[in-house]
Amino acid sequence: MFDGTFRKPVDAAVRPLGAALRKTKLTPDHLTVVGLLIGICSAVAVGSGRLRLGLLLVILAALPDLLDGALAKASNSSSQRGAFFDSTVDRVTDAFLLGGIAYYFAETEDPRLAVLPFAVSAVSSVISYQRAKAESLGLDAKGGLMERAERIVVICFGLLIEPWVDGALVWIMWGMLVLSTITAIQRFVKVWKQAVVAPVTQQRIDMRRERRENRRQARVGRRTRRRSTRVPLRGRVPRGPSD
Numbered sequence: 001m002f003d004g005t006f007r008k009p010v011d012a013a014v015r016p017l018g019a020a021l022r023k024t025k026l027t028p029d030h031l032t033v034v035g036l037l038i039g040i041c042s043a044v045a046v047g048s049g050r051l052r053l054g055l056l057l058v059i060l061a062a063l064p065d066l067l068d069g070a071l072a073k074a075s076n077s078s079s080q081r082g083a084f085f086d087s088t089v090d091r092v093t094d095a096f097l098l099g100g101i102a103y104y105f106a107e108t109e110d111p112r113l114a115v116l117p118f119a120v121s122a123v124s125s126v127i128s129y130q131r132a133k134a135e136s137l138g139l140d141a142k143g144g145l146m147e148r149a150e151r152i153v154v155i156c157f158g159l160l161i162e163p164w165v166d167g168a169l170v171w172i173m174w175g176m177l178v179l180s181t182i183t184a185i186q187r188f189v190k191v192w193k194q195a196v197v198a199p200v201t202q203q204r205i206d207m208r209r210e211r212r213e214n215r216r217q218a219r220v221g222r223r224t225r226r227r228s229t230r231v232p233l234r235g236r237v238p239r240g241p242s243d
Contacts, residue, residue: 043100
């Protein structure tokens with residue numbers, strides 16, 4: 001939701017920062033790794049109960065993730081490899097953060113509540129997979145109530161109010177689980193409606209049919225050539241009239 005609404009204004013706002021970072025020797029991959037390291041530190045801080053520090057580190061971890069794309073565009077170094085690396089690191093960072101929250105629940109709340117952040121992580125992975133699979137088929141699966149940007153904002157809100165409202169983070173996790181499940185259903189329905197016969201899918205079907213037809217014609221051609229070159233059986237030659 002945020003990604004579709006605020007993507008263009010945010011890109012325009014960080015474009016000058018990307019141009020400034022181009023003068024350094026940093027690469028987008030360097031920023032991605034820095035974001036991962038800060039994200040791991042935020043998970044450790046949350047797991048140890050230092051929620052304010054964890055909140056600060058979560059916000060700091062989001063900055064490199066915001067700037068690596070701007071730097072890639074400014075330095076004209078955007079690539080499929082960089083996009084793949086960035087998406088993978090995002091998933092790993094999210095898993096660490098939710099793992100830190102699970103550890104915090106196990107230490108301060110009912111240990112059974114530690115399952116809740118892992119449930120959020122599982123449904124979030126389904127949402128990410130739906131988009132990746134849909135795009136590989138030439139379909140669109142963007143959108144929904146609880147994309148990654150929304151999850152980070154909601155987690156930050158929970159970390160902010162948890163010290164003042166005991167158990168607030170638990171209710172935040174329950175809300176994320178419900179909204180993430182709704183998002184997964186929204187994306188499933190969206191892709192299902194598009195996937196009657198998607199252009200890429202139809203192209204692959206036509207390609208397979210063409211290959212089968214070519215193989216069939218090749219088999220027919222080989223049989224025809226074998227028959228045409230076969231030597232006739234020798235038999236008795238009928239005698240002509242006697243002299």
